[in-house]
């Protein structure tokens with residue numbers, strides 16, 4: 001295990017991705033409010049919870065390195081504004097996520113590659129929330145009544161008990 005000081009690129013990216021999860025939680029929670037369909041609301045609320053769980057999983061790393069994210073209040077406000085500027089159309093939202101999420105997955109893997117060995121469990125657990133979201137989207141296309149399993153599994157997992165899968 002390396003105890004060398006991680007690169008500035010790693011620290012900057014870590015705090016940026018942490019902030020994006022805090023924003024993302026507020027985004028999905030706000031988006032949920034715009035839908036009457038209880039099934040869609042539940043999905044958006046679960047996505048919000050996954051964003052929070054992902055943020056909380058790397059928060060100890062943010063603290064360990066003494067990083068200073070923007071305030072939660074300002075990040076949440078920005079997430080809410082994004083949601084208010086998004087068309088209330090679940091099909092389009094799913095289409096958008098299908099387009100952008102694979103790229104995010106690569107970004108999270110890139111963060112893992114920058115991080116030291118002792119941070120890998122939490123970094124990979126952060127990546128896993130995107131894996132779960134992509135699997136949710138795949139199932140959503142097959143049967144929207146039975147798609148939330150991967151999100152619930154992610155929420156039921158404690159980051160300190162997370163085991164990184166062998167490649």
Ligand SMILES: [Fe+2]
Pocket residue numbers: 020021024051054129
């Ligand atoms: Fe996220």
